Amino acid sequence: MASTYSFDIVSDFDRQELVNTIDQAVRDIKSRYDLKDTQTTVELGEESITVNTDSDFTLESVHNILREKAAKRNLSQKIFDFGKVESSSGNRVRQEIKLKKGIDQDNAKQISKLIRDEFKKVQPSIQGDAVRVTAKNKDDLQAVIQRLKQEDFPVALQFTNYR
Structure with missing residues (x-):
């Protein structure tokens, strides 16, 4: 499973x-x-x-x-x-x-690159003006959220649809 x-x-x-x-x-x-x-x-x-x-x-x-x-x-x-x-x-x-509403392509790429570089078991994907992050372990997702909160991106980030 x-x-x-x-x-x-x-x-x-x-x-x-x-x-x-x-x-x-x-x-x-x-x-x-x-x-x-x-x-x-x-x-x-x-x-x-x-x-x-x-x-x-x-x-x-x-x-x-x-x-x-x-x-x-x-x-x-x-x-x-x-x-x-x-x-x-x-x-x-x-x-x-x-x-400002939505994540532009440059910031989405920057977020995806950060996630890919630091978390090997997590897959980010850019979907329009949002970034979806998937993993097999909830703890990995929590770690990604904590890491992104430490960064200072030029847009305000929220984390939604956590499932």
Whole structure:
């Protein structure tokens, strides 16, 4: 009976937690004295967050608020990809923050190579924007998870479908 066990390595985030984070950040921006009269807007789109405010200083404050609120809701800081700051109408600044979801091919190859080099009894396979890891022993899979948690990849990693 050669049964195999597996799990998936994915990069995802809880959309509802992100919505709650944005709501809390907007409330915080409206109540803070230094940001009250800046007419700052934070809009959540399908794949990005758009921040529109009156200066680079207030933009930096909005970044700090967003990061703080996301951390409190257990969202990784790695999901935020801060874009270029653009000038907007009326001496305002605008920035689009892309939301990273899924493991790109380069990172998937890097993860697979690390697993293949360090764990001989484990087989990684890239499946779209996820990496599936299979082995005959659950302990080997646990060791892989612990090893990947030690690495600092540019994307947030979650381990799902453990069976």
